[in-house]
Amino acid sequence: MAQGRIRGKAQLSVYAGLIVLFLLPLILQRFYIYLLSTILLTGLLATSLNLVLGYGGKFQFHHAVFYGVGAYATALMLTKTSLSPWLSFIVGPLVSGFLSLVMGLICIRLSKLYFGMLQISLGSLVWIIVYRWYSFTGGDDGIHGIALPDIISSPNGAYYFTLIVTAACLFVMYMIIKSPFGSVLQGIRDNPIRSEMIGINVRRHQLLALVIAGFFAGVAGSLFVVVDNTVFPDMLFWTFSLEILIMCLLGGWFTFLGPMLGAAIIIALRTFVSTYTSYWALVLGILMVLVIFFLPNGVLGYIEEKIKKGFIEPVIEE
Amino acid sequence: MDILYAIIPPRVLSQILVGLSRTTILFIVSSGLSLILGVLRIPNIAHGSLYMIGAFMAYSLSIFFGGGDLGFWMALIGAPLGVAIVSLVAERGLFQYLYEREHLMLLLLTFAFSLVFGDLVKIVWGTEYKSVPVPQMFQGFVNLFGGLPFPLYNLFLLIVGPIVAVALWFIVNKTKIGKIARAAAVDREMVGAVGINVSWVFAIVFVIGCLLAGLGGVLVAPTVSVTLGMDHTLIMEAFLIVIMGGLGNIWGALLGALIFGLAQSLGILIWSQFGIIFPYAAVIIVLLFRPTGLLRATW
Numbered sequence: 001m002a003q004g005r006i007r008g009k010a011q012l013s014v015y016a017g018l019i020v021l022f023l024l025p026l027i028l029q030r031f032y033i034y035l036l037s038t039i040l041l042t043g044l045l046a047t048s049l050n051l052v053l054g055y056g057g058k059f060q061f062h063h064a065v066f067y068g069v070g071a072y073a074t075a076l077m078l079t080k081t082s083l084s085p086w087l088s089f090i091v092g093p094l095v096s097g098f099l100s101l102v103m104g105l106i107c108i109r110l111s112k113l114y115f116g117m118l119q120i121s122l123g124s125l126v127w128i129i130v131y132r133w134y135s136f137t138g139g140d141d142g143i144h145g146i147a148l149p150d151i152i153s154s155p156n157g158a159y160y161f162t163l164i165v166t167a168a169c170l171f172v173m174y175m176i177i178k179s180p181f182g183s184v185l186q187g188i189r190d191n192p193i194r195s196e197m198i199g200i201n202v203r204r205h206q207l208l209a210l211v212i213a214g215f216f217a218g219v220a221g222s223l224f225v226v227v228d229n230t231v232f233p234d235m236l237f238w239t240f241s242l243e244i245l246i247m248c249l250l251g252g253w254f255t256f257l258g259p260m261l262g263a264a265i266i267i268a269l270r271t272f273v274s275t276y277t278s279y280w281a282l283v284l285g286i287l288m289v290l291v292i293f294f295l296p297n298g299v300l301g302y303i304e305e306k307i308k309k310g311f312i313e314p315v316i317e318e
Numbered sequence: 319m320d321i322l323y324a325i326i327p328p329r330v331l332s333q334i335l336v337g338l339s340r341t342t343i344l345f346i347v348s349s350g351l352s353l354i355l356g357v358l359r360i361p362n363i364a365h366g367s368l369y370m371i372g373a374f375m376a377y378s379l380s381i382f383f384g385g386g387d388l389g390f391w392m393a394l395i396g397a398p399l400g401v402a403i404v405s406l407v408a409e410r411g412l413f414q415y416l417y418e419r420e421h422l423m424l425l426l427l428t429f430a431f432s433l434v435f436g437d438l439v440k441i442v443w444g445t446e447y448k449s450v451p452v453p454q455m456f457q458g459f460v461n462l463f464g465g466l467p468f469p470l471y472n473l474f475l476l477i478v479g480p481i482v483a484v485a486l487w488f489i490v491n492k493t494k495i496g497k498i499a500r501a502a503a504v505d506r507e508m509v510g511a512v513g514i515n516v517s518w519v520f521a522i523v524f525v526i527g528c529l530l531a532g533l534g535g536v537l538v539a540p541t542v543s544v545t546l547g548m549d550h551t552l553i554m555e556a557f558l559i560v561i562m563g564g565l566g567n568i569w570g571a572l573l574g575a576l577i578f579g580l581a582q583s584l585g586i587l588i589w590s591q592f593g594i595i596f597p598y599a600a601v602i603i604v605l606l607f608r609p610t611g612l613l614r615a616t617w
Binding site: 122246292296 | 421602
């Protein structure tokens with residue numbers, strides 16, 4: 001019963017949050033709208049990583065590759081072809097998903113650290129190609145001033161587009177995690193050998209999770225093109241992948257909205273700190289050390305622990 | 319000599335030599351990383367930052383001692399020691415409390431350290447490029463194989479590499495601390511149970527590993543421009559070398575560094591624009607056929 005009460009409240013607050021997010025452009029300045037869009041799409045990226053990392057238990061060290069490739073695919077289609085711009089927002093994520101499938105097929109046999117390192121190696125290959133192939137990707141300059149359809153070219157339009165897509169994607173991911181497939185995935189994470197014993201095809205499930213995560217990372221990449229009108233090779237450099245990992249850790253691995261919260265904290269903090277000092281990395285590093293020492297389950301994980309204690313204990317007393 | 323050139327064209331031969339001197343740097347840095355991974359089980363991303371700090375310290379020391387030969391030798395001794403002190407403080411202050419954590423946490427912790435170190439370098443040394451002069455005695459070229467000009471400094475690197483490898487082999491296999499460290503890598507509790515202070519053994523291994531990163535930084539300093547961000551490329555290469563060679567295996571690090579260094583230098587001959595993809599491709603091919611590395615991993 002206590003569980004039900006928590007879930008009801010959580011659902012209500014999600015709806016309330018969505019309504020607030022919808023109304024915010026009426027009162028906020030342009031800059032904050034842009035910031036909010038960035039938070040939403042980065043949060044989507046972090047959530048997609050958490051799908052394989054927190055729920056799938058795979059050391060996905062180079063998630064930024066799928067984000068960057070999705071963004072580049074969208075940007076290249078918008079600038080180099082005359083096809084419908086809306087099509088590019090579908091093609092971008094599909095390219096990411098396909099890349100994820102290819103990289104997954106190569107890496108999936110390996111476990112833990114080896115998996116992560118092989119993935120970083122493959123991802124670095126993709127990064128090099130993007131970085132060096134001047135004639136096609138623009139090299140280290142990237143692609144700037146990408147023209148968008150009118151309806152999403154204004155800051156508010158971009159914001160609403162990002163909000164709707166992010167909300168829809170989060171909903172789909174939530175359904176995936178709550179589906180039988182999601183349960184199997186978590187079972188594999190907790191005990192791969194036992195899962196194999198009871199007849200689950202471990203690799204196929206993990207591969208599918210990788211592809212799904214890659215696809216949604218590609219969606220986040222496409223949204224980045226909408227919000228920023230630009231792409232650059234640093235989007236798929238490995239340090240950015242670790243920053244996404246930090247967002248997941250800060251918000252909370254084993255919670256669904258944790259990565260979104262982590263992304264919000266880090267991006268808001270970065271914007272705030274950067275106005276005072278150019279040593280943002282120093283602040284982030286110290287913050288990370290503190291989180292690892294004192295909040296190993298992340299902010300939301302900590303809150304959830306507290307709430308569960310508060311709710312369940314009285315029930316036992318009854 | 320003509321026979322040699324008939325088999326290997328001089329252009330290829332000189333690239334091989336360049337690759338071998340690159341291998342020396344890669345080996346020195348990644349053997350330190352491998353040592354720490356093998357014994358302490360820490361995937362230390364901050365290792366690259368220590369390499370960078372070593373290079374910057376070499377710059378400062380060489381300026382302090384007048385920039386000549388004396389400056390170089392002082393840097394060669396002083397900078398690795400400086401890095402060792404920094405790493406000792408980090409290990410005793412923070413890392414020692416986290417050995418029991420899972421790898422992902424350690425990875426992120428060391429990444430946090432690399433962020434902090436990066437900004438500290440920016441605060442201390444600024445953002446400009448620094449250059450360390452090649453010492454007088456190593457300036458100029460030597461003619462190898464009858465008429466192949468090769469920088470003297472690179473020849474010096476080719477001599478230092480094997481010396482470090484042998485010294486490391488000696489420490490790990492023949493000294494008491496090396497034997498204890500290897501035992502602790504296998505079963506930490508048992509080593510503690512026979513009355514050895516494992517915590518300090520780990521600290522010493524960590525410091526030796528980091529000292530190697532600093533040494534790599536000093537040795538590379540005269541050949542490149544010392545700059546912020548030099549840690550990011552190197553740490554990734556070192557990690558891939560360690561993975562390719564077999565986690566924690568020193569000889570694996572040597573083999574991995576050889577493959578990586580040679581693939582890099584010869585790749586440029588084959589396809590100059592995308593030459594840099596060859597070492598990464600080599601890693602992928604190795605891992606596809608030997609998923610846990612070329613040589614036996616320690617864990």
